[in-house]
Amino acid sequence: MMATEQPILRIEGLRKNYGAVAALQGVDIDIQRGEVLGLIGPNGSGKSTLFDCCTGLQKSDAGRVLLNGVDITGWPMNRIAREGRFLRSFQKTVVFPTLDSYENLVLAGQMFAFPSVLSTFWIGPAARRRIAALRERAAELIEVSGLSRVAHLPAGHMSGGQQKLLQFASMLMPKPELILLDEPLAGINPVLIEKVIDCITHANGTLGITFVVIEHNTDVLMSLSHRVVVLHQGAKLADDTPEAVVCNPQVVEAYLGG
Numbered sequence: 001m002m003a004t005e006q007p008i009l010r011i012e013g014l015r016k017n018y019g020a021v022a023a024l025q026g027v028d029i030d031i032q033r034g035e036v037l038g039l040i041g042p043n044g045s046g047k048s049t050l051f052d053c054c055t056g057l058q059k060s061d062a063g064r065v066l067l068n069g070v071d072i073t074g075w076p077m078n079r080i081a082r083e084g085r086f087l088r089s090f091q092k093t094v095v096f097p098t099l100d101s102y103e104n105l106v107l108a109g110q111m112f113a114f115p116s117v118l119s120t121f122w123i124g125p126a127a128r129r130r131i132a133a134l135r136e137r138a139a140e141l142i143e144v145s146g147l148s149r150v151a152h153l154p155a156g157h158m159s160g161g162q163q164k165l166l167q168f169a170s171m172l173m174p175k176p177e178l179i180l181l182d183e184p185l186a187g188i189n190p191v192l193i194e195k196v197i198d199c200i201t202h203a204n205g206t207l208g209i210t211f212v213v214i215e216h217n218t219d220v221l222m223s224l225s226h227r228v229v230v231l232h233q234g235a236k237l238a239d240d241t242p243e244a245v246v247c248n249p250q251v252v253e254a255y256l257g258g
């Protein structure tokens with residue numbers, strides 16, 4: 001990771017108002033390729049809104065979002081995901097409940113492998129090779145995420161934590177460059193928390209995927225992140241190493257102290 005490289009994602013002066021609520025008040029953040037960036041702040045400080053505006057779910061009122069130097073401000077979500085290889089999770093876990101883990105993963109992998117509906121009707125030799133590669137990758141991710149024991153179950157019969165792991169593994173299937181995770185550890189037990197951390201570390205270290213992670217479990221977030229940005233009332237309060245952020249008196253007063 002080199003601070004002098006072009007950032008994978010540059011957020012410039014991003015503003016978003018919901019009526020009288022200034023959810024983002026001109027936020028600037030550079031995310032470097034290969035890093036895990038933690039994003040913390042009190043409830044309502046604008047973290048999810050930042051994700052929404054970067055991924056096309058909400059239209060910002062001002063500012064720009066550049067992905068690998070390309071201005072993607074105002075692009076629709078599906079274009080950002082497909083052309084930018086840029087994915088995000090939501091606080092609510094979403095899996096296909098009647099499909100098992102293997103089927104969920106192969107389906108997720110087709111997001112980029114079969115870019116149009118028409119391409120799914122013609123299964124030629126190239127498509128068969130892509131499907132074989134997806135099957136291999138799904139088996140590998142089931143192993144890495146520790147889901148082997150429950151992989152045959154319909155996803156809807158798995159525990160909430162296991163579904164979260166499956167959702168995370170699904171995001172790795174199309175080999176994105178950048179993933180934004182919104183509270184990946186919410187509502188899961190300590191054993192599964194370890195598994196989610198293993199998966200993020202594996203995806204970052206082995207696959208080179210860049211992450212931005214919103215998480216209220218600050219102990220875990222600090223150990224996982226290379227750098228931490230703190231939002232407070234829609235503005236950036238700190239942007240530093242985890243060690244410096246936990247000692248920052250303004251951050252302690254606004255967030256960590258409580």
Ligand SMILES: Nc1ncnc2c1ncn2[C@@H]1O[C@H](COP(=O)(O)OP(=O)(O)OP(=O)(O)O)[C@@H](O)[C@H]1O
Binds near residue numbers: 043
């Ligand atoms: N769709 C919306 N309509 C109106 N107000 C909204 C909407 N989404 C967010 N807000 C408001 O914008 C502000 C920022 O909300 P946001 O969800 O981005 O905060 P957050 O830091 O993600 O909070 P949390 O940690 O509780 O998830 C809050 O005051 C919230 O009530």
